[in-house]
Amino acid sequence: MDSWRKTLLTLVEWLDHRFDRLKLYLKLRRGWMGPVEVVSYGGHGTPRRFRLKGRVLEEKNLRIPSADDPAWRNLKAMVKRFLSVEVPGARVRARFGSRQKVSVADDEGFFEVCFEHSGLLPEDKNWYPVDLELLWPQSSGQEKSSVTGRVLVPPPDAGFGVISDIDDTVVRTEATNLLRMLRLTLFSNAHTRLPFRGVAAFYQALHQGRNGTAGNPIFYVSTGPWNLHDLLEDFLRLRGIPAGPIFLKDWGGIKDVLRGLNHKQHKLGVIRDILDAHPDMPFVLIGDSGQQDAETYGQISREYPRRVRAVYIRDVRKKRRVRAVCDIAEELEDLGVPMLLVDDTVEAAEHAAEHGLIDGSNLPGIREERTEDAAGDRVSRALRLSPKP
Helix, strand or coil: CCHHHHHHHHHHHHHHHHHHHHHHHHHHHHCCCCCEEEEEEEEEECCCEEEEEEEEEECCCCCCCCCCCCHHHHHHHHHHHHCCCECCCCEEEEEECCEEEEEECCCCCEEEEEEECCCCCCCCCCEEEEEEEEEECCCCCCCCCEEEEEEECCCCCCCCEEEEECECCCECCCCCCHHHHHHHHHHCCCCCCCECCCHHHHHHHHHHCCCCCCCCCEEEEEEEEHHHHHHHHHHHHHCCCCCCCEEEECCCCHHHHHHCCCHHHHHHHHHHHHHHHCCCCCEEEEEECCCCHHHHHHHHHHHCCCCEEEEEEECCCCHHHHHHHHHHHHHHHCCCCCEEEECCHHHHHHHHHHCCCCCHHHHHHHHHHHHHHHHHHHHHHHHHHCCCC
């Protein structure tokens, strides 16, 4: 990083820190602080060590969405998400069993807790509860704020893990078209967002593995903002897509520009952390050709030899990207890593079945779901284009 850029970044971070602390002081002193809530983003790890991330915010008071919500109501909810007010320096107590730890939030309200233990976890479940309680601050008259977070610990017989992009891989966002992306993001909700055809059945098959009971973990990685975490979590649940830790990005504005942090760097950092946290587990990587998933997964395959079982890149019909993806695929072929540029989910599933990643008996169900999703797309499109009464 250039010296002038580093100096400017230090100044911006210092000013931002001072402003946030002054704002918090005034709110507490004047009684302007609204009710404060602890938000859990979930966590993951092994029987011996796991960590959980969360954030402390002033309550957004989001209503439960429905499939019938009008566009203006979805827009109102989205504005509330993006106008969230973080609470710097908040203190949160985390409890797991008889153990507890206190974590202090950073300037953006984020906190992380890590538990190391003896490995005596019950093996009949994959998700473990961690109780989170807000210790400070609390608004005047506010009752105790607490939430139960969840931590994913893959079972011993998990054959591999899955790391998946979200935008234009699991959920349709039209990330390659700014206007369409904004329309989908601002005016829809978890009920009305559409998955890619056959994704739920394919991811369920990957989760179950070759023997149908593996419990292979799935991790979702995106450069979308943390403000959308609740929407994406609801989307996975509503669409029957296996739950898994969701990793998003803190959009730092000018600070990101000065750091030179881009989408690829963010995803590389998250994926490296996942692979390092599960050192004995191979992975399947899934993304799309719209941005830099192929380049990111190619670099991971080179950095972690013999850890990548397959790479599936969905073709989003950008011709200028096809050649780049094919070049990376040829390079990875020499490393023994198959990278496929696929037209749809079924093509990826057929390759996964052929190479023992999923049970081949799941293929008819994946094909059927692709057909059903296609029919649903046509109905949704017709409803959008039909004249209003």
